[in-house]
Amino acid sequence: MYVMIHECPKCGFVQPKDRYCANCGLDIDSYKPAPDSLFVKLSKNTGLQIALVIVLVSSLGIFIFLSQKNELETHQNQALQTLDAPNTGKPVKKIPAKVIVSKNPVTNIPSPPEEDGLADKNSNVLPQDAEASPLAIKPTERLSKELIINFVEASTALLQQLANEGQILNETAQRRAFIHKRFESLNKLKDRDLDFKILPGGRKQAIQVNSPASFDFSHAAVNNEDIGFNIEFTATSNTESTIELNLVGLLNLKGEGNSSVANQEFTGNYVFSPNSTLVLVGFLPRQPIREEDHSTFSNTPLVIFESLQFLSGQTDFAVFVDAR
Numbered sequence: 001m002y003v004m005i006h007e008c009p010k011c012g013f014v015q016p017k018d019r020y021c022a023n024c025g026l027d028i029d030s031y032k033p034a035p036d037s038l039f040v041k042l043s044k045n046t047g048l049q050i051a052l053v054i055v056l057v058s059s060l061g062i063f064i065f066l067s068q069k070n071e072l073e074t075h076q077n078q079a080l081q082t083l084d085a086p087n088t089g090k091p092v093k094k095i096p097a098k099v100i101v102s103k104n105p106v107t108n109i110p111s112p113p114e115e116d117g118l119a120d121k122n123s124n125v126l127p128q129d130a131e132a133s134p135l136a137i138k139p140t141e142r143l144s145k146e147l148i149i150n151f152v153e154a155s156t157a158l159l160q161q162l163a164n165e166g167q168i169l170n171e172t173a174q175r176r177a178f179i180h181k182r183f184e185s186l187n188k189l190k191d192r193d194l195d196f197k198i199l200p201g202g203r204k205q206a207i208q209v210n211s212p213a214s215f216d217f218s219h220a221a222v223n224n225e226d227i228g229f230n231i232e233f234t235a236t237s238n239t240e241s242t243i244e245l246n247l248v249g250l251l252n253l254k255g256e257g258n259s260s261v262a263n264q265e266f267t268g269n270y271v272f273s274p275n276s277t278l279v280l281v282g283f284l285p286r287q288p289i290r291e292e293d294h295s296t297f298s299n300t301p302l303v304i305f306e307s308l309q310f311l312s313g314q315t316d317f318a319v320f321v322d323a324r
Contacts, residue, residue, distance in 0.1 A: 004016065004017040006028070008021040008023060008024060008026055009031055010024055010026045142240045143238055143239070143240065144207055144238060144243060144274045145207060146205060146206050146324060147205045147207055147233060147321060147323055148202075148322040148323070148324060149202050149203060149205065149213065149233065149320070149321050149322075150186060150199075150202040150320045151198075151202050151317070151320075152186065152196065152197060152198050152317075152318050152319075153195065153304050153309075153310060153315050153316070153317060154189070154193055154195065154196045154197075155193045155196070155309075155314060155316075156313065156314065157193070158196065162178070163176065163279075163281075165180060165181075166179050166180035166181070166276075166279070169270060170268075174282055175266070175280065175282040175283060176281045176282055177268065177270060177278070177279070177280050177281075179273075179278055180276060180277050180279055181275070182274075182276050183277055183320070186198060195309055195314065195315050199301040199317075200299050200300060202301075207235050207323065208235070209235055209238055210234060211235075212232045212233065214232045215229075215230065215232070216228075216230050217230070217297065217300035217301060217302055219293075219296050221254075226252060227253065227254055227293060228253070228293075228297065229249070229250075229253075229284075229301070230251075231248075231250075231319075232247070232248045233245055233246070233247055234246045234248075236269075238323075240274075241273060241274075242272065243271070243272060243274060243323045244270070244271045245269070245271075245321065246267075247266075247269070247280075248265075248266075248267050249265065249283065250264075250266075251266070251283065251284070253285070253289050253293075254293070255287060255288060255289060255290060256288070256290055256291070261289055262287075268280070277320055277321065277322050278320075278321040279318055279319070280319040280321070281316055281319075282318075284302075284305075284310075286311050286312075286313055288305065288311065289302075289305050304317050
């Protein structure tokens, strides 16, 4: 006779089919096993296991990628710092020439548009003993020796592009100051802007801390009132990495009928590195000045008032300051 054998669901004892387990006494017919725990259910879910493996592999890949990226950026920064580090060789001793700053605009060096900026003049001129002295060809002085100041007319579009490419120091409704990577040649900006012009009046000035470089583009009117534009740059600090420049200026212009076009003072304090150019925009109002003043200002930056593009707002007046 065939006897049905079954296993106790609780203790696993094998016996002929009976209601009660002969080993543990469990009522097999009424026994209901406890439901699996959440952990057991998750461990039996193959899809979830695959998803966890994918997440783990992805996280590991992202971690490795970010680690390599950070390491690469660290090496790049170290390389850039090495390239930017100043030459530690023994500097060439030079006795700077004495510079007498005069308020007479006749002493200012004009820069007509067809010539390059002051920063480029005599750039290829070497001393007589250049061949015998390699240090004379590549000076190793750490501190900047001179300020190079150019007055220019440029389109508002170009000046906005340069500001976007650089770092804005401050900006108001009338003026804007920003730092840009140093321009090796200002005239190369003509390739980007057909309206770009280097205005007369700029010059080089030996840097002597707290010794101002003054520009006087004014003349005395009938009533002995000074009409024109005065601006003064003073280096208050000169280190290997930065130059701090203080600016003071006065603008007094008249329109037809002797009406006032502008009568204001302005000041500023700027810090920039020798490898950059300080750009100051927007000192002058876009209003016509007296006809009688045009000839007086013909050899100064104020000649920009003869520009229809400037008066119509297509171009603007800017000052480019380099330290070398």
